[in-house]
Amino acid sequence: MDDIEGKILSNKKIAPGYCLLRIRLSRSMGAVRPGQFVMMKIPGGEVFLRRPFSIYEYQQRILTIMYKVVGKGTEQLSNAPKGTSVLTLGPLGRWFTVNRSATPVVVAGGIGLAGMYALIKKLQNKAPIFFGCSSKDEIALLKDAMRFHPFIATLDGSYGFKGNVVQLFNKHLKGLNGKNVEVFTCGPENMVKSLKKLIEPYKISCQVLLEERMACGLGLCFGCAIKTTDAQEPYKRACKEGPVFDLWEISL
Amino acid sequence: MRSPVLNASGTLGYGVEIEPLWGVETLGAYVTKGLSIKPHHGNLPPRVWEERHGMINSIGLQNVGVDRFFDVYFPFFKKKRTPIIVNFFGFTEDEYIACAGKIKPDRLIVALEMNLSCPNIKAGGISFGKEPRMVFDIVKKVKAVTKIPLFAKLTPEVKNIVDIATAACEAGADGLTLINTMPAAGFDAKKRNIPLKGGLSGPVLKPIALRAVHECSKAVSVPVIGVGGIMDAMDAVSFFMAGARAIQVGTATFIDPYAIPKIIKGVSDYLDANGHKTIDDIVGIANNV
Numbered sequence: 322m323d324d325i326e327g328k329i330l331s332n333k334k335i336a337p338g339y340c341l342l343r344i345r346l347s348r349s350m351g352a353v354r355p356g357q358f359v360m361m362k363i364p365g366g367e368v369f370l371r372r373p374f375s376i377y378e379y380q381q382r383i384l385t386i387m388y389k390v391v392g393k394g395t396e397q398l399s400n401a402p403k404g405t406s407v408l409t410l411g412p413l414g415r416w417f418t419v420n421r422s423a424t425p426v427v428v429a430g431g432i433g434l435a436g437m438y439a440l441i442k443k444l445q446n447k448a449p450i451f452f453g454c455s456s457k458d459e460i461a462l463l464k465d466a467m468r469f470h471p472f473i474a475t476l477d478g479s480y481g482f483k484g485n486v487v488q489l490f491n492k493h494l495k496g497l498n499g500k501n502v503e504v505f506t507c508g509p510e511n512m513v514k515s516l517k518k519l520i521e522p523y524k525i526s527c528q529v530l531l532e533e534r535m536a537c538g539l540g541l542c543f544g545c546a547i548k549t550t551d552a553q554e555p556y557k558r559a560c561k562e563g564p565v566f567d568l569w570e571i572s573l
Numbered sequence: 574m575r576s577p578v579l580n581a582s583g584t585l586g587y588g589v590e591i592e593p594l595w596g597v598e599t600l601g602a603y604v605t606k607g608l609s610i611k612p613h614h615g616n617l618p619p620r621v622w623e624e625r626h627g628m629i630n631s632i633g634l635q636n637v638g639v640d641r642f643f644d645v646y647f648p649f650f651k652k653k654r655t656p657i658i659v660n661f662f663g664f665t666e667d668e669y670i671a672c673a674g675k676i677k678p679d680r681l682i683v684a685l686e687m688n689l690s691c692p693n694i695k696a697g698g699i700s701f702g703k704e705p706r707m708v709f710d711i712v713k714k715v716k717a718v719t720k721i722p723l724f725a726k727l728t729p730e731v732k733n734i735v736d737i738a739t740a741a742c743e744a745g746a747d748g749l750t751l752i753n754t755m756p757a758a759g760f761d762a763k764k765r766n767i768p769l770k771g772g773l774s775g776p777v778l779k780p781i782a783l784r785a786v787h788e789c790s791k792a793v794s795v796p797v798i799g800v801g802g803i804m805d806a807m808d809a810v811s812f813f814m815a816g817a818r819a820i821q822v823g824t825a826t827f828i829d830p831y832a833i834p835k836i837i838k839g840v841s842d843y844l845d846a847n848g849h850k851t852i853d854d855i856v857g858i859a860n861n862v
Contacts (some may be wrong), residue, residue: 322593324830362828369775370623370827392763393623410830536621536628537827540590542583543606543632544621555614556635561590 322412325350327384329405332398336461338390339432340399344407346382351412353379355440356530356565359386359411360538363401368394373535373560375436375507376412378465384409387435387462413538414564417528419444423503427451428516430486430508434462436530436564437507441466448505449493453486453512487515494519503527506568514573527568533559548572574601574656574683574819577852578809578837581800581823582607582660582686582726583632587646594830597649599837601819602656605642607688609662610672612638619768622759627775627802628824629759634662634688639672656681660726662688666701666711674718685721687712689741690728690753702728705740712744724798726750729781738789750798750821751785754778775824778802783815790816790857804832806839813840813852814859 327344335341350359353376360371372394378385390399401407417440419425425448429437434452441450442465450471452463457480463471473481474489482489486508502523506516507530520527533545540561547559550572557563557571582604588597597603615635622629637645639661650657659676663669673685689702689711701711708725716723725741727734729752738749754772761768782801790797799817803809804825812820825832840852849855 324594367625368623369626370621370628534619534621536630536824537584537830539586539594539830541586541830542621542630542827543586543615543635544630546615546618546620546632546635548618556618 322351322410324408324410327407327409329401329403329407330383331403332401334399335387335464336459339459339462340388340390341377342386342388342398344384344386344409346384346409349382350379350384350409353412353439354416355443356416356436357412357414358436358538358564359384359409359413360535361386361398361407361409363397363405363407366397368397370536371408371410371538372398373413373532373538375530375564377435377438378442379412379439387432387438389432410538414560415562417505417530417565420503420526422501423526424448424497424500426490426497426502426504428486428490428504428506428508428512430454430512431459432462433506433508433512433530434466437505438466440505441469445469449497451486451490451493453489453508456480485512485515487512487519490516491519494523504568506530510573513568517568517573528565529568529571530565531559531563531571535560576601576837577813577819578833578840579604579658579798579819579821580826580833581821582688583634584823584826587637587642588655589646589649591830595834596653598653598655599834600655602658602683603650604658604686604821605660606636607634607660607662608636608639608642608672609634609664610639610668610675612636612641620771622769622771624757624759624773624775624777627773627777628827629757629769629771629773630754631769631771639675643676650681654681656683658682658684658686658724659721660686660688666714669701669711670714670718673715673723676719676721678720682721684724684748685719686724686726686750687715688726688753690726702737703731705736708737709740709744712741712746716745722747724748724750726753727785728753728755729785730756734785735788735792738793742793742795746795748796748798749789749793750800751789752778752782752801755781774802776802776804779804779808783812786812786817787815787859803836804828806836806843809836809840810843810855811859813855814857816857816859818852818856
């Protein structure tokens, strides 16, 4: 892990409000595991703090990040042309650990896919994948994941199942019930909440990738607190003890 | 101290977190996260907010408590032979006294830094640092229970910081740390709300800190540690010239995790390039024009 300079190779809009960024790093950042992230900034830009981004893909010093334009930082980033210098600190955080004795299942909502794709790729076709988004406009997020045949839900029904991804997952849950299932998930807070409600009675284990506003990304500032169910330690750091947490240890 | 460059309390975790990048032995001394007599859980998220030239935080002094710090983390500094400054706070006067009294003198503890200035807790912190009389009383009481040199960390949000500084010194403070963050509010224009109120830090704070250091260091005879918006070596040099004997780096580390080692090198290069042997040659040389 280190702070490494890079240059933007491409920064494409893949769907309205979503981009795919490819960066060539000046040197290797070492082994990257699914669920890890980088703290990134464009030197000399308007943005004061770095921003955390999930690592979508990393190989041969090429770092790929899928992001949604949500505020000042991502807005600035979305306008950065090819050749722009960036600083990437990473890889950071605790990653997804795949338990070989369980059947993995991936549930991703919207841009939550950005943090799940590395895991999806690692699991190859071993895991059923459930993906949900608002409408067919966002199906482009699946460009690389489509080859693993995800089950797809759109809220407006313009593609695949009409409804949310948790409802879609529920339809398949009975078929999986006999097996020892482990769910891996990332998505909007409401999605994670309803997923939690759905799987609670089945006592299914679940690892969730969370996000929170961060300042340092290194565990220095305690800014990215995640509420836990542990009275002794009610806040953990998304950047250090996370961003991947045991769903049953966090309070939503 | 080996170097006059320190971290600001709460901006370098428990010291161990920076190890993958550089070691705490690089610092003149490691300033601990603010410690309290009992563990404290801190504030609800969101805890950070970005401003154009700074940030607002409302961590709320989350910490493992003074006992656990000495059990779990202090051995790490002993092993690395790195001196520490123990920053501490209380919610009541008794908690300040109990916390300071608990810390046993050690060769590696160069000072206690008493936080009289945190804007993020409802009781304690800043409320003890606003009136000269209150500052005098609490510093005197804490001073009576410890043999370790005592620094008072002050808030700039007072009528006259020189009066506060003078009161702390009259009560026996062995030094001052100037300044803590300024109370501020973030605003989310999209959501039309105030996501958090907390302490403002970063370059936006530097001129305020510099003024406090300049005025207080002229008024008191104890050493002053300057802190507030120091982003690079020239910022550090300007604080030395304004009267600081040491400086602390906080927010800069979040933007560049190597900010501290870079500032240490930059200060040393500046001294060499200008024919100074030590920072003593430049401390307090700046006067009003």
